[in-house]
Amino acid sequence: MIYKTQSNQKIYVLGAGAVGCYFGGMLARAHHDVTFVARPERAAALNAYGLELDCKTFHETVKVRASSNLSVLSDADLVLLSVKSLDTERTMADVKSILPSKAVILSVQNGIANIDIASKIVANPVYAAVVYVAAGMVGHRTMKHHGRGELLIGDMKESTLGDDQNLKEICKLFEVVDVPCAISPQIKREMWLKFLVNCSFNAISGIGQITYGDMVKSPDTVKLIEEIVKEFVTIAALEEVNITISEALAINDAIATTMATQVSSTAQDLAKNKMTEIDFLNGYIIELGKQYGIATPYNESVYALVKMMESQVR
Known part of the structure; x- marks a missing residue:
């Protein structure tokens, strides 16, 4: 039809x-x-x-x-x-x-x-x-x-x-x-590029209840994002989606500028005492990492903190 x-x-x-x-x-x-x-x-x-x-x-x-x-x-x-x-x-x-x-x-x-x-x-x-x-x-x-x-x-x-x-x-x-x-x-690649942004920003914004623009003002947070990105592009390559580190960081930089006042959907869910989509974001990268035998400690860290916050949802 x-x-x-x-x-x-x-x-x-x-x-x-x-x-x-x-x-x-x-x-x-x-x-x-x-x-x-x-x-x-x-x-x-x-x-x-x-x-x-x-x-x-x-x-x-x-x-x-x-x-x-x-x-x-x-x-x-x-x-x-x-x-x-x-x-x-x-x-x-x-x-x-x-x-x-x-x-x-x-x-x-x-x-x-x-x-x-x-x-x-x-x-x-x-x-x-x-x-x-x-x-x-x-x-x-x-x-x-x-x-x-x-x-x-x-x-x-x-x-x-x-x-x-x-x-x-x-x-x-x-x-x-x-x-x-x-x-x-190349919609699969485009989907992964957006997925990259979700995995880089959503959990951290949710944990800190912080905007994208304010997130990147912290050098420690920028470092954490970079480590999440490194794990992400490794998994993406195994899924036959090739994204370079420099490309990924440039995309994230653009998001922090063009969406500076945004808080993530994860942050919005947690603020409203709702369950989040974290299992389908960083959680999905973690699951793929397990399948491929690739360690994803930085994704695991933000995932664990969001799950901890979800445990308080009533």
Whole structure:
């Protein structure tokens, strides 16, 4: 089934966190038919008061539709999958019998395992998106934008003609609502480059409840990031993704500059007394290290501290 960019298409944001609300909000702002699938409290707030987009270049409230009932997905054309990585398997199992065959799924999640998890559960096309946006939720209806907001999309498997057309249509959809979007022929590598940023920043930001910009003001923290990076690129090479140390450090330097006021999603989760995605970030590197017989002590150290903090989640 080829997805078509049409004015009457049904778009669903499955998981209305900061990332889902940013990209879904940009589409809703341009009067696309967008429904946010969220927990009952957030769905109620969005329906009653709208989605407040507090962005770098504008600040406005957009009237939106939201639901906490997964059955609304029965007429979906495009689903922006933005649930936490630890919820991917359960969520996809829950919607498997609801999603129509025409529906196309775009994962805008952290980590690199989600595409494989989702694809093993549903028959619908599942495409990868590398997301570079600094954003956070304030309460249930305000999305605070701290910087950037672009997408790189692609197919983790060998693309067919239908896949290529789907990706072009998705790109067109976002480009006309001022969201830069491009198709990457090397989406696996791009996913790992973003994964690098997650592993470098998320845990430390969470442990210290500190912004990216403030993190890199500490020479000791910069040294810790460098050691995490060295372990990361060693594991990446074994996964047939070649990233040089200098390239990795340059990418991290750019993030600390372009997203200086951002605190990580891990930090936001811990501040809200929620479980994090750490098992799918540094925890994933640790697991791969065990498989390959490679020591990952620096990733293990930040992972252990986040897990300690998670143990206090009630």
